[in-house]
Amino acid sequence: xxxxxxxxxxxxxxxxxxxxxxxxxxxxxxxxxxxxxxxxxxxxxxxxxxxxxxxxxxxxxxxxxxxxxxxxxxxxxxxxxxxxxxxxxxxxxxxxxxxxxxxxxxxxxxxxxxxxxxxxxxxxxxxxxxxxxxxxxxxxxxxxxxxxxxxxxxxxxxxxxxxxxxxxxxxxxxxxxxxxxxxxxxxxxxxxxxxxxxxxxxxxxxxxxxxxxxxxxxxxxxxxxxxxxxxxxxxxxxxxxxxxxxxxxxxxxxxxxxxxxxxxxxxxxxxxxxxxxxxxxxxxxxxxxxxxxxxxxxxxxxxxxxxxxxxxxxxxxxxxxxxxxxxxxxxxxxxxxxxxxxxxxxxxxxxxxxxxxxxxxxxxxxxxxxxxxxxxxxxxxxxxxxxxxxxxxxxxxxxxxxxxxxxxxxxxxxxxxxxxxxxxxxxxxxxxxxxxxxx
Numbered sequence: 001x002x003x004x005x006x007x008x009x010x011x012x013x014x015x016x017x018x019x020x021x022x023x024x025x026x027x028x029x030x031x032x033x034x035x036x037x038x039x040x041x042x043x044x045x046x047x048x049x050x051x052x053x054x055x056x057x058x059x060x061x062x063x064x065x066x067x068x069x070x071x072x073x074x075x076x077x078x079x080x081x082x083x084x085x086x087x088x089x090x091x092x093x094x095x096x097x098x099x100x101x102x103x104x105x106x107x108x109x110x111x112x113x114x115x116x117x118x119x120x121x122x123x124x125x126x127x128x129x130x131x132x133x134x135x136x137x138x139x140x141x142x143x144x145x146x147x148x149x150x151x152x153x154x155x156x157x158x159x160x161x162x163x164x165x166x167x168x169x170x171x172x173x174x175x176x177x178x179x180x181x182x183x184x185x186x187x188x189x190x191x192x193x194x195x196x197x198x199x200x201x202x203x204x205x206x207x208x209x210x211x212x213x214x215x216x217x218x219x220x221x222x223x224x225x226x227x228x229x230x231x232x233x234x235x236x237x238x239x240x241x242x243x244x245x246x247x248x249x250x251x252x253x254x255x256x257x258x259x260x261x262x263x264x265x266x267x268x269x270x271x272x273x274x275x276x277x278x279x280x281x282x283x284x285x286x287x288x289x290x291x292x293x294x295x296x297x298x299x300x301x302x303x304x305x306x307x308x309x310x311x312x313x314x315x316x317x318x319x320x321x322x323x324x325x326x327x328x329x330x331x332x333x334x335x336x337x338x339x340x341x342x343x344x345x346x347x348x349x350x351x352x353x354x355x356x357x358x359x360x361x362x363x364x365x366x367x368x369x370x371x372x373x374x375x376x377x378x379x380x381x382x383x384x385x386x387x388x389x390x391x392x393x394x395x396x397x398x399x400x401x402x403x404x405x406x407x408x409x410x411x412x413x414x415x416x417x418x419x420x421x422x423x424x425x426x427x428x429x430x431x432x433x434x435x436x437x438x439x
Contacts, residue, residue: 007304010035014295024341025284025291032294039301048297056293057286060246061167066282067249068158071256073274075113078260080227081123084109087220089131090212097199097206099135100145101192103128107149108188109224111156112231113256117339117382121150121390125397138205139401141198144409147390148191151379154339156184157235158252160285161339161378163245165371168347171364173245174238178434179368181235183376183424190416198412223263230255239438285340292344299349312353319357323370323425326350327377334381342378350374365432372431373424380417383410 010031017027037045075081088105092098107124111117125146132142154161157177166173199206212220230252238248260266266274300306312322333342354370355363382390385407395406424430 004302004304004307006035006039007299007302010295010298010302025287028288028291028295028341028345032291032296032298035298036294036301039298049294052293052297053290056290062286064163064173064246064249065160065285066278067246067253068160068163069281069285070274070278071113071158071249071253072119073277074253074256074260074266075110075227076119076123077266077270077274078256078263080113080256080259081106081110082127083220083223083263084227085124085127085131087224089209090217090220093209094211096203096208097141097195099128099132099137099209100141100195100199100206103132103145104149104152104188104191104195107146108152108156108184109227111153111184112158113227113252117150117152117154117379117390118393120153121147121393122397124149125394129394129398132206135209136204136207138202138409139398140405140409141195141202141205142409143391143394143398143401143406144411144413145191145195147383147388147394147406147410148194148413150390150394151382152184152187154379154382155180155187155375157181158249159375161343161375162371164285164289164340165343165347165375168344169351169367169371171367171371174235174241174248175364175368175435176371177235178239178438179372179431180375181434182430183372183420186420186423186430187376187379187417190420191413194412194416226255226259230259288341289344292341295345296348308349319359320425322357323354323359323373326354327373327421327425330374330377331381331384334378334384339375339378339382342381343374347374359428361428361432365428365435368435369428369431373421376417376421376424380414380421383413383417 013034014027014031017031018024022030033045033049036048085102085106088102088109089099092101092105095101103124106128107120110124111120128146129142153159157180159177159180162176162180163173165171166176195206233255234248234252237243237251238245243251257266260270260274315322317325330342330346333346351367351370355367357366359366359369361369382388388407388410391403391406391410395401395403398406
């Protein structure tokens with residue numbers, strides 16, 4: 001069997017294991033081990049497992065991941081999602097569809113301290129769904145807005161996905177965070193416009209709530225200023241070099257811990273829950289990383305990535321067509337795979353190809369731009385049928401809403417997403433303007 005045939009067979013086996021609901025980390029790890037053994041033999045496999053596992057997970061830079069996860073756990077237990085939602089609702093609730101817009105605004109703000117899409121969707125769903133149900137919002141708009149708002153957790157920094165991409169491509173974590181700011185804000189604004197269009201066509205789907213008083217608005221701001229301060233300190237501090245990404249994550253975790261104790265009533269039982277949740281999430285991430293690394297080692301042994309890269313370079317296609325083909329593949333894979341597994345599996349294959357193409361920018365700018373595009377497209381996959389993991393999570397919380405209605409509710413947000421992707425592809429400066437401005 002030729003190398004390329006072995007690589008394609010490995011992909012087929014991986015997809016078959018996923019189809020029978022084998023966990024993605026286990027599927028990648030077992031396929032990678034089996035394929036590497038068939039290509040190289042037993043002794044090289046054992047040597048690789050012995051050395052690579054140690055060197056991969058003994059890296060100091062990886063400590064940033066559990067710290068950001070812990071920051072999100074403290075933020076959840078501190079009730080920050082409720083405070084952020086109340087603040088957004090105080091200013092937007094009086095508009096038609098305003099509570100759905102507040103859900104988007106609250107999700108964007110909570111994503112800035114959580115960094116997980118599913119966690120953002122689930123946490124904001126607990127807060128926003130009962131309130132929208134109380135005011136008679138349609139099931140489609142309420143579940144659709146929460147599911148779409150949750151995707152902002154993967155893009156608004158600090159994001160674990162952006163951290164992993166930066167580590168894999170040897171880019172600055174701070175620059176990746178800054179580059180994601182404008183696309184993240186555009187995503188939130190685009191979702192709010194989608195809601196405005198939705199309620200314009202269906203006014204009864206999102207009736208206006210009572211206007212908040214000036215005192216209520218002031219109280220909402222007073223409850224959330226500390227959250228904004230932590231976010232700005234972490235992002236600006238990392239970018240300006242005041243502290244390393246790991247130090248920034250530790251500062252963010254400590255800040256949210258203090259807020260959780262002072263305002264969220266965090267006690268010993270809650271602290272233990274936060275630590276346990278962090279351990280479980282970190283273990284899941286690291287197991288996926290190990291599985292992806294093993295599978296990519298198998299592919300490298302077959303020379304499949306190098307042969308595929310050379311075939312793409314020799315194809316004569318323009319750099320933009322190659323980029324669009326990769327993004328389309330990401331979109332299709334996002335319908336059946338979770339975002340982290342997909343990026344860990346494909347970035348080692350795709351980023352050398354992108355780095356070798358001429359987009360009229362330097363190598364660093366090209367890789368930052370591609371990273372933002374990849375994360376945005378992966379984000380879209382979280383609400384794209386037939387899987388749409390965010391939609392399934394939120395629909396499970398709103399059991400009275402049919403699944404088809406929830407998917408119908410995310411359609412306006414998908415339209416907004418596709419418009420945003422087109423803008424980011426055609427105008428790289430949208431992603432790079434803050435990096436260049438602050439550089």
